[in-house]
Amino acid sequence: MSTQRKPALTFLGAAGTVTGSKFLLETDERRLLVDCGLYQGERQWRRRNWDAPPVEPSSIDAVVLTHAHLDHCGYLPALVREGFSGPVHVTAATAELAAIILRDSAHLQEEDAENARRFGWSKHAAPRPLYTSADAERAIGLLQPCLPARVLELDGMTLSFLHAGHILGSCSLHLRGDDWSLLFSGDLGRPAHPILRDRERPLAARTVVIESTYGDRAHPDVDPDHTVMADAIRRTVRRGGSVVIPAFAVDRTEVVLLALAELVARDAIPDVPVWVDSPMALATLAVYRDQAHADEVDAHALDALASMRQLRAAHSAEESMRLNNPGRPCIIVSASGMATGGRVVHHLRHLLPQARNTVLLTGYQAVGTRGRDLVEGVREVKIAGRYVPVRAEVVQLEDFSVHADADELVGWLGELPEPPQTVHVVHGEPEASRALADRIRRELDCAVSVPRYLERVLLD
16 A cells, blocks of 8 residues: 655755755645745856756656746756757746747857857866857747636646736746645736736645745835936936846846836936847837736836837947947937847946946845846956946946835735745845744744755655
């Protein structure tokens, strides 16, 4: 007579750091990987992308993604290359956005490997990418959008997708078996998003896995007039300079453009050209505007974006290069949001040495990224193997985070129909995770852990 095992959860990522989300759920019936993220930021974490997977990929029956950001989906092509071939369950919008992001990531991986070979940046004689475009296409082919009801019946469990209000298609995941229940927050948005519908109330679960990106702090009060942004843009235009805004291609670009549209409409900033210089951001903007996702997007916000007379798109590399010396003040919105890669790095290389220019940093800047270095006031940054002086004005904007802060995370837990038995705090820098865990203990009186990498726990 066989003995039924207790379901177990293993933390394969986002443990001790804010990136690389991967969580393995094992039941008698199946192995399910929740999120399949890439490690970003400091080298110690990025190196982990190259380690052999701690679980045999071919043994995983399916993957479920909470959303399309790279630190939640970006390892998927490597997992496929190593043998995973099962379905990847996602929302419809996440399927579209993940395809855009994975293709871009593979292109950058291949480009970085080629540049390392050409310019001798690597210790290896023949540097190779973490994964190729072919790997990305195989991974994209496995994406399976859930039905409009957003509920799936899998072997021995029910999987529900709940709007998380973080980016288009983002969700919290609720999983329920015969005698256990588990809720993943995913990346939680704030109670009100400038463009997206509000997040949904969570379902009851005995075990909760919650992110802690901002687990040790509260966001400042939102300035609906975007005063800091407007002041910085006006100063820069008066100096004859340009403003470069590193912004994530997915959601952050749309939110930044909406703020700029509102400022122009109120005559709060000069009506200078606003360039979107990121093929991925332009593709993402089209997804946000697609009527297929109208139930998730605020139509008034899309109308405001459509009203921008000076909105420009830099499609080609030649158009992008011209923005390094535009000849007149302009605003450049370009990925990536932490200035770790993409076209924005080339703009920083040319614009940072000139005091007339300004860099506006939006949202969280992880340790080990150029964005974090600029926030901390470095005098030089390393770009393409060379140090570049930082003479431009650097301004951090606090108005654009679409991550819930500590108060909002605890508030989300408080919306559960009944208190959980156990909460696991993940996806944060150690100080933030510990602070949130301490607060949850005090306020909810339940068992709380900050899991270690590869730690395995049983589910109730």
